[in-house]
Each structure stands twice: as structure tokens, then as C-alpha cells.
Amino acid sequence: MRKIILMLLVSLAMVSQAKAELRIDVSGAKSDPMPIAIPTFLASDKEVKGVAEDITRVIMADLERSGLFEIMNQNGFIQKFTSVDSRPKFNDWQAINAQALIQGAVEQQNDGKVKVSFRLWDVLAETQMEGKNMTTKADNWRRIAHIIADSVYKRITGEAGYFDTRVVYIAETGNQVKRVKRLAVMDQDGENIRILTDGADMILTPRFSPNMQKITYLSYYKNKPRVYIFDMETGKQELVGNFPGMTFAPRFSPDSKSVIMSMALNGNSEIYKMDLATKKKVKLTNHPAIDTSPSFSPDGKYITFNSDRSGTPQLYVMKADGSDVKRISFGNGKYATPVWSPRGDYIAFTKIADGNFYIGIMFPDGTGERQLASGYLVEAPTWAPNGRVLMYFRQDAPQAGKPGKTKIYTVDITGYNERMIDTPTDASDPAWSPLLP
């Protein structure tokens, strides 16, 4: 009975409280980077001081490059931490207008490993948002930093991070006549570059498998383009199927079990799907026009591709079995290289219109087309695993008879924050990996 009375009273209290509230509608917001304070991680002793500083620096660089965070100058910090477990004096951080705070430490362990701890604080709400400990070899400090940056990014934005990822791309050297194109891989921030092939054969359009073990790409063998798979662990490459014609534009299915690609035979290109285990191939399109650049939706139910069946290259979507083909692009110009976003909400593409190249996105039904980047030559969009950032390459216009530089760039899907990835050589055809396991 008491409970019933209590419930009645609570109900009445809630009703009367709701009655007294003033309603305000706030429509729209600004989108400035969030000020975040990152004091240098504490080090348990001199041996790990460098590691602590390196981790802090990489976290700062990751978050700053995302365009969503403003890294605050450490000189303005009032509170000096002595332990990762000491609670922040929030007034000190509010006074300098910090909105988030990362507090961390690196401890040397007896077994030679290091323990890295961090806490993420909401300075205004005065609550801890995230806290983790990781133990690893000190050599892994860079990955640890990326993992921490991903945790912070995810907790604050609600999206998975993309810092602990790699990018496979084509490293280009030599002049235009004798251009050497090698397969290379690097961290998403341009660090840890490794060249995977010797440049004897030209390599194009590399793509990661979703499980990160393999890379599929187009390589010319005896002047004939063929699709290969390169095993990252063994360093071996394998021809994908024994097709009678030229094969190109390969891409893995979401489950990594098959590859879709184009095959040109007797002047006609069609899209095929091949099961990597059984080598069984299925023809998905059947049209006299050129059908190419297929890309699966993240759920594997649909495929977007490029076809000139309407007279000019346009984008299409069909079911994974090749049925129910629908055209989705209707804008002015030619469309190419469609890529379905990992989060499923957009299709990225290259567009050529009015003598310019564009990187754009649209919804899978063809609505909401937006251009994110433009230039003399911008091409080959690839998505970050969180579907939030696009990477592509940009070639500058030639000057004084010399070809322009070719570099890899990233841009946010909002169209802001275009950044160049600094590579030692020209770089093209990037493909973004999923988050590292």
C-alpha cells in the first residue's frame, strides 16, 4: 500500500514538475573543433619517458588531423598531474575553456613490457567518459597511441575511430615515360611505409580484404591486365581465376570469401563474382555496354557499379545476384569509381564535368549528391572504416612540361578538413584498411 501511495505521489510530482517548465527550441549549431587538453603522459621512470612523450604526440596528431578537435597549448594548463589516478580539478580546466581532458601514464613493468593507462574526462559535466589500461611491448607505442586516439574519438563522436588503420597505395617514381609503380602500405597518418613489390610489373587499383590479410589488385603480366591477390604475411601473389579476357577493377566482398571484378572479352566488359575457395565464377551483368567498378554494400546485398549503357558513364545499383538494376546518377557529367560507404549511408564516386574532376558522395538512391573535392585530377575515393572520412589522390596540373605532383588526400564527408598525407614519393590509388585486429 505504501508503494502505491509513493507511486501516486511520484506521478503527481512529475506531472506538476513538467507543468512548470519553460520550453525553448534550439535549432542549429556551430561546428568548431572541440578544445581538448592533453597533458604529456606521465612516465614511471626515465626509460619510458620517451615512450610517454611519443604516445602523447601521436594522440594529439591523430585527433587534430580529424578536424574535430582543437589541441590546447600545454603552456596554459594550470593543474599539473602527478598520477593518472588523481581526479582533475575541473575548475582549473574550465578556466582555460577545455571541454575534454585526456590524462595518461606509462609504467615500466617487471617483464619489460609497458602499461599504458588513460582517462578521458568531460570537463564541463565533471565526469569520466572513458578509461583503459593496456600492457604491451614498448615497440608497439605507435599502435597504442592510435588505439587511445580511436577510443577518445569514438567516445566523443559516437563513431568508431579510424586511426589504428593502414593504407595500401601505389608508390610512383620515375618520369612519365618510364613510370615505376610499386605496391606500398603505410599507417593512415603516412608513417611506417613499406614497399611490397619491386616495380617490375605495373600495379593498379589495390584493395584490402576486409580481414586485412590480403590485398587484391590489377597487375600487367605480359602486357595483359590480370587481377591478383597478394598475401601480406607470405609476400606471395596469386592470380585470381583463369579468365579468358582481361580482368580489372577487383574488390572483395564484405565476407572476404569472394571477389567481384570486371572482365573484358570481345570488346564487352561485364561484372563477375568469383568464389575464392571454389574458383566458381558468376556473371552478374549482361549488357553490350561497359560495366565496371563494382562495389558491394556493407551488408553484401547490393552492388553499385559504373556503366555507360545510357550513353555516358553513370552509376547504377543492383542486387547482389545481378537483378533489379537501377540507375542512380542523373547529374551533369560522367560518373565513375563508385564505392559504397562502410556505414552504408553514402556512395562515393569520381565525377568528370566541365573539364574538372570531382570527388563526391550521394545516397544509395541517388539523392543528396554533394561534391567534396575538385581539381585538375582527383580520383579513386576510398572510405575510412568508420565511413566518415574519404581518401583519394590528387594530381596537380602539369607545369612547364613537367607533370604535376600526385599525392594522397583525406577529406571529411562534411566537405571540410582536406588534408594531404605526406609520402616520400608520388602516391596514387589509395585503399583504406579496416581497423587493425
Place this chain on the structure above:
Amino acid sequence: MKKPLLASVALHIAVVVAILVDLPMWFSSPRPLPEDAPIIVDLSQIKISEMTNLPKQRTKKTTKENPVKKNETKVVKVKETPKPELKKEKTPEKPADVKLEEAKKEPETKKKPEPKPKKTEAPKDNGIKNLLASVEKIKENLEKETPPETPEDKNKGIAGGQEGSYMQDLTISEKDALAAKLRSCWNLDPGVKGIADMIVEVSAGLSPEGAVNTVKIMDNYRYNHDEAFRSVAESARRAVLICGNMGEESPFVLLAKRHPDKYSLWQNMRLYFNPLDGGVK
């Protein structure tokens, strides 16, 4: 079996009581004064509270101007069904009207021991006379008990000065100014997936000085199950706190300075943050 039944009954009762308390307009269809109906006037449980918020001066003036006719309407309504609509009507007699309104809200309080008027069934011709007699009686008692009015009292009103008025809202431009300030405090990542379908409801509790005491995200379920929503909701909460930390420039402090008399109106705010309606810049 018994407990769930009891709980179900309790909930149903709660809903019914809530409806009765908050939606008295259901019963507010104006009923004509039945001429033959007996008028029962019980003014014994009357208390002047803050919420009445009627300036004493004004009450005095209206006392002289208003004819008995208005009294008649009010009293009858009080007798038949207590309705909040009465608050909006112009109050004629200073003590009588004020008291009548409050009698609806807090009938249980007995602060002024007055002799209970007998519930008499007045004949139709004598209804107004009886009413007047009751009112006059209370007026006399009040004059005896209430100390003489000072000039301060006159300006003070009951709960917020002469300009104070219960149920009077902020102006549209005041609300717009508050919303604009909150918008400038709201920093949002516009690339969040599904942002177009998000409206974040935040409840804020303010002190009389305009300090933010509490900020609460209302959709707790979605907050705990949808990380994208959580991100947007936290940015909205942050907006309230950032605005609240602006010192003298805080829109809440400015509001408190401008309308200290309307504290009851703005002490609790329900804020609806809509990311894309006004655009993310």
C-alpha cells in the same frame, strides 16, 4: 499475481489523478449560472500564496471599480468545479478573488482562522446578497488582521512586483534570444550518422541567480543504446553548461536579472536541441 495487480491499479489511479490535476479543462465547459441553484459560499479555507501573484494595488483599485456581478460568476464557479481558468479572469474584489483562486489550490491549509460560513441553501433571489455578505465579512476580518499597507508592500505585489503575473510567459523575442545564445554555445559534429533525425531533449534546473544547477538528458534509453545520439546529446548538455559558465554574459544570468519575478517560470527549462533545423555552421 497480487503485486502486479496492485501495481497496475496504482498506475491507473496515478494516470487518472494526473489527468484530473493537469487537465481540468476537461471539465471547464462554461456552465450557466443556474438561477435556481443554491449558492454555497465557503471562504474559510483561504490563503494567499505566491502563485496568485496579484499586485495589491491593482486589487484595491479593482475593488472599487468592479461591480458585484463578477463576484457572482466567480463564486459560483468555485462552488461547482475548481478550474484553473479562473486565474486568467480579472479579479474584482481584492481579498475575495485572490482567496478564491487559492482556495482551489490549497484547500487543506487553514492559516486564517475564520468562522466557517454556514453552508446555507440560499433562495435564488438572495444568492447575491448572501455572497456579498460573506465577502464583506471576510473583508472586515482581513482588515483587522492585516497590518496597514506600506509603500513597499504596494510595489512588491505578492510574488514579484506589480508587473508580475502568474501564467505570463516570456516574450517570443526573449525566448528567441535565449535560444540564439544556446545555439552559439552548442558545438556539434555535423557528420554524425542519423543526425537529421535527432532532437535532444534536455532538462535544466536553474538557481534564482541563473546558475545551472542540473542538466539532464531526458531520453535515457537512447542515450545508453545509441552512441551517435549520446554524442549529440552530450554536446547539447555541454552547450547548457558552456552558456552557464559565461558569468555575467550567461543567458541564464541575464534572464535572472531581467525577470527575477518570474523565477517560477524559468527555474526549470525544457530545451529541445535540433541539430539540422537551423543548419550546422
